[in-house]
Amino acid sequence: MNVDKEWFEKGYIDEKTNDTADLAGEIRRMCREKDAVIMAHYYTRKEIQDVADFIGDSLALAQKAAQTDAQIIVMCGVHFMAETCKILCPDKLVLCPDLNAGCSLADSCRAEDLKKYKDEHPGYKVVSYVNTTAAVKAITDVVVTSGNAKKIIDTFPQDEKIIFGPDYNLGSYINSVTGRNMLLWNGGCHVHERFSVDAIVKLKKENPDAKVLAHPECKGPVLAVADVIGSTAVLLKYATENSSGRYIVATEAGILHEMQRKCPETEFIAVPPEISEGSVGCSCNECEYMKMNTLNKVYNCLKYEWPSVDVPEDVAREAVKSIERMLELS
Template identity: 80%
Template sequence: MLKNEWTEKGYINEPIAEGTDLKAEIRRMCEEKNAVIMAHYYTQGEIQNIADFIGDSLALARKAAETDARIIVMCGVHFMAETCKILSPEKLVLVPDLNAGCSLADSCKAADLKKYKDEHPGYKVVSYVNTTAAVKALTDVVVTSGNARQIVDTFPKDEKIIFGPDYNLGSYINSVTGRNMLLWNGGCHVHERFSVSEIMRLKENHPSAKILAHPECKGPVLAVADVVGSTAVLLKYAVESSDNEFIVATEAGILHEMTRKCPDKRFIPVPPEISEGWASCSCNECEYMKMNTLEKIYNTLKYEWPSVDVDKDIAEDAVKPIKKMLELS
């Protein structure tokens, strides 16, 4: 009966004994079961603190391909767990909550992409890592926000390319490479909520602050940014910069690692645009990333469920563009 309830919920909701030291028990089970916890920068700080490895999508993909652990617990969103399973099919890949999806991945269905490919013969497909395994299987090479420009530059200048699903990232890559890739009209609901007006409001109060922005943000936001880059690039800049104050336009979870590495610097999260009804929020968060909790990690390790599997035929096709990305970056 419990198993059916867990299956319907997509996570294990079994009560945990009062007084349980979740962090200590999670680390104990990791050692006992030969498990590693991987966490994205957008998860809660307490999860990043207990993880074996934290990083952006590219770093997590590399780690998944390298680890010799029996179990990978992916604290992020569903497509990240799929990528882990594709790169390490022999491993048990667990997710704390199967409901942790991605609005960007949802914006590009495999059937729709296949139809679009058929309508544009002769085009190469460059897909953002924020996609399902089925979409990756239709792709020539996968990219992340950190290596998209580098990988696109490996194609001949006259190559016909379909780039998806993030329109804003694709538009940014077009602008810095001089290309004219066909762009899929998809977007991240978190990064699309940032606005120039909110950034300028913060800039008025913090005139010396550098503006850091993720390339999933809209073009006008990127135009006012001092630095545009992936979470890893923005983190590296903050650490190495002589500046002490930063306005950060990406998911607020990255501020945990920024603050940990630069305790003497100030990081100011950009809130969602007021006109969209988010005026009461002081920062912009991904509700899917925040579905990961210590309680769910504890239970998923204890019961080794829920796990993520990928259809064998899809995985065989999807692994090729992922490996090509890892070779090129």
């Protein structure tokens, strides 16, 4: 095996190594030795989900981070998720297998821009989707997830002035089901925005008995043809409780691994994206940032306890208030 000398001398595993079983075994051994837990989002690679102590959506991962007694948390997802873990567990070592695993949605809303918008709208409460940076959470009144957004918005008086960001599609959906008129930040997830009605209609013609499951980060026209709209956890629960059906799934394809694991006899059909000319990023229904998490990187970050994620104390002090408020209301 031709391995770069500096890479080899540092003890890193060659990324071409394909012995998944040995890697998984070593990762589990180190977790026991180091009192570490691996948390993985549903959108990560299937081998990451298989080696994790806990898999879930953003809300479940935040709750688990707040509850764990482990000394090390390996957050397999994207960077803002690791930040959330660190905010909730300031005394624990939080590792992120690849610091480059960002989020197009979080990137669409910078803290300085949101602050300016907030200052331009005095008297408005700020409700931010969990897919945001720690700095944005620090100027937010309450954080929400796709699974609890409606429930939390319903706790506000009907005439409350609310700024909702950064996901425009989720905010628009919540407006439609609550009768609100929240001001919406114009951000979006580059994966969910690629799904089109045409692709779903074509699949429905080919599979007339299949129900459409869609994440509320999808555009309004896509949600309009969906049979079930919900977070990854909601969609998974529905499919599990109705496992005799067939499903067309409009969300990041990583969730299909857990769906298939829980419902091995059920057919799940991933909606392909509609790629426009000049578009950038992965031309598929997968998030390339989530897929940056690999077993090799998990092994390395556990072995070397690096790279770690830290949040400035002043930012964390303010951000934790909006997260704790969410956990109280969930």
